[in-house]
Amino acid sequence: MGGQKLLVLERDPQRADRIIRILMKQKPQPDIRTVTAAKALAPALGEKPDLILSAWTLPGGSCLDVLRILKEKELDIPLIIVTDEDDESRAVEALKHGAADYLPMDQLAQLNRAVAEALEKAEEQRRRKNLERGMQFTQFAYERAAIGIYWLNEAGRFLLVNETGALTTGYTPAELHQLAIADLDVNLTPRAWATLLTQLRSKPSVSFESVHRHKQGGLMAVEISANLFHSDGKNYILLFSRDITRRKKADEELQRMQRQVQHGKKMEALGRLAGGMAHEFNNMLMVIQNSAEFIAMDAKGDKTLQDYADQIMRTSKRAAALTSQLLAFSRKQQFELKVLDLNAALLDMIKWLRRLVRENVSLTADIHGSIGNIRIDPGELGQMVINLVMNAGDAMPSGGDLILSTRPQVLDEAYCKKQVGVRPGRYLMLSVQDTGQGMDQETCSHIFEPFFTTKENGTGLGLSIVFGIVQQNGGHIECISQKGKGTLFRLYLPQVDGPESTPGGTIHYDTLPRGSETILLVEDEPDVRISGVRTLEKQGYKVLCAQNGIEALALLEATPEPIHLLITDVIMPLLSGAELAKQVLKRRKGIKVLYTSAYPDGVIFSQHDVDVTSAFFIGKPFTIEEIAIKVRQVLDS
Incomplete structure (x- = not known):
């Protein structure tokens, strides 16, 4: 009772004084407030006393009114009625309304004992309510938690499961009670479960990532916290399981984008290097070419010297064509449409395309006679072929065959009606075929989309660039592929009747x-x-x-x-x-x-x-x- 806040409700000051004198005999002395008027009751209750001692009759009412107020305001304050009216029926009525005790004035010697018992009983009731509230909260949290909660025995059998734990796995709680953890978790095999139990005996909690198997067969990435709980002489395991599938996918997507950015930066650096090299080569080639021309100008009928000069000039022009490819790679080449012999252009590229693929990849050309010309920028044609050849090489890590073919092709009305934006007419078909891993139909439907890639370090731009170049030149591209059986790309470029663009004749x-x-x-x-x-x-x-x-x-x-x-x-x-x-x-x-x-x-x-x-x-x-x-x-x- 010592140090408690007590409230005395008594209209008679003499009776109040008798009660206070008895209470003050306790050490330490309580903090006592006395209320004799009705209007002072509300402020006194606002101070939340630990116990109230009230007369039966009060100004403007009775102690029953105080009990009613306490109930309405949900104040758990014990109230002892102290009165000079020793009426048993009133005592029963007061106790029914929630009074802690009923004490006649002639029994004030028992007051301190009654106060102590009432306070102890009130404290016990508060502890019980808090415990019940905690249990209700725990039950509510268990049932409504956004994570799966599983109780298991040491054998790994499910004993209890909350609603989220059942919903995320597709099983009902009754179905899970018939299963073991190994039926749900891909990684918690009996041996792994035994290892986990050993770990839990040395530390209270173990956290790890794993994979749960859905009832319908799907897989779900989860983050698990395993805890050991001992009760009634037995060990139980409490698993908290959080679905992190979206987070894992987001992390993977972020990592993929970071790899793309890094790859893009690397390609940008390579592009700058290639552009710089092309710039330097062009300067040197101009000196070589002009010097050869000076020799030709001074040859004065010396055919042998003239032939040497012509050979140097021809080789310089071929080297200039290679620097044009470097500039195209670095995105610093301006496009210029030229009429090209597709066969001749492809055969010229074959010499250096072999350097783009592994030694275990056999690259061959299947050239169809004299098929005619196309109008396209040479750099763009080279870029398309490079992208397709490199993709094919990547699809054959263990080696294989890579075949480049050319054919004349007429696309008729029937074919063009099944395609989008394709016009009937005469085309030259350039195909790139590999014997690599191949693709399923779903992948094939996305390969020309910018930034779509199946490669770990891919940019997703190679095939979209090929598609764009073909479209810009009035052509059409199709992809035929089957998982495990390789891929075939067919590029259809419009055939032109004009003569091939060639350098001028002899210079005078x-x-x-x-x-x-x-x-x-x-x-x-x-x-x-x-x-x-x-x-x-x-x-x-x-x-x-x-x-x-x-x-x-x-x-x-x-x-x-x-x-x-x-x-x-x-x-x-x-x-x-x-x-x-x-x-x-x-x-x-x-x-x-x-x-x-x-x-x-x-x-x-x-x-x-x-x-x-x-x-x-x-x-x-x-x-x-x-x-x-x-x-x-x-x-x-």
Whole structure:
């Protein structure tokens, strides 16, 4: 009782004083508040006393009214009635209404005992209510939990299961009671279960990820917390199981996207490397090609020397075609439609396509006679074939056969009606067939979608690019595949009747356009600069040369006579070609500008702030004939 808060309800101050004197004999003394008026009752109850001692008759009512208020407000405060009316019927009535005790005034010697018993009984009731509330909460949480809860015995048999545990597995609780954990969990075999029990004996809880088997046969990734519980001399295992299938799929998707980003960055870096290599190769090829032309110009009837020069020029052009492929890979090649002999183009590619596949892959070409021409950008054609060949190689990790074929094909009305956007007509068919893993129909239906991939490190762009190129060129593509039996891609490209695009015939250098104007040539590559000066001087021009923009501006200031044309590389150290042109035009307003680069103009202009409205351009490597014609064209414009 010591230190308790007690409330005394008594209208008679003398009786209240007698009660308080008896209560104050206890050590430590209780905290006692006395209420003699009805209006003070509510505030006193708001202080939540531990026990109330009330007379039967109170101002404006009786102790029964107080008991009613306590019940309405759900206040678990014991109330002892202390009265000078020793009426047994009233005592019974009070106890029925919830009074803790009924004590006549002539028995005040028993007051402290009664108070102590009432407080002890009230505390016991509070503990019991809390326990019941906890049990109700536990039962509610068990039944409504969003995770599966399973009680099992040491043999791994199900004893109890909550609603979520049953729903997520597809079984009813009654069905689960007939099963063992090994019937539900793929990984908890009898041996694994025994290992888990051993672990639980040394630590109270073990967490791990596993897989549950649904009643219908599906699999569900789960996160499990296993706990050992001892009761009535027996061990029980309580499993908490959370479905993490979506989270695992999300994690896998995130990892896949991260791999794609990393792969994309790698491909971007390779693209920059390839573009840079192509740029350097084009510069070197121009020097080789121009030098061969100089030899041809000076051969003067020496057929052997002329043949050597021609061979160098032919080889240089083939090398230039390879750099065009590198630029296409780096996305820095501008597309130019040309009429191509499909057979000849494919046979030319076969030589280096073999380097793209493993040694255990046999690559062969099945070429059908002379089938005609197609109109397409050579770089795009190469890109399509590269993508298909590399895909086929990836589908044959253990080796196999890869066959590239060409055939003439007429697509009639009946065939085209079954396809989308295909027009009847004459086509050349290019097929790529492998003996690899193959695909099911569901996969085949998605392979041309951007970012769809079945490869761990794939970007999902290769086949979508092939599809886009075929569509842009008025063609059609189809895929035939079967799981375990390989894949066949057929590309149908419209046949054209025009002649194949070929370089011009024999060049007559003495008939090329000439001039006598002054040209300022700015080129940071020494060999290219020397070759350029020699070429322009042979055509009669006066040439001033500089190795960078700063040197060019100094040369401009030191040259009082007119300069008619500025030829500058777009990409240069210290000062870019575009910035140099702006500075030159500020000083000499009438000067024409011709840009050069080993990159195509559309790409290089957009990246280096070139004024396209007044820009002329010639791509490297260029021949003497090409630069002679272009220079005269710019000067005469």
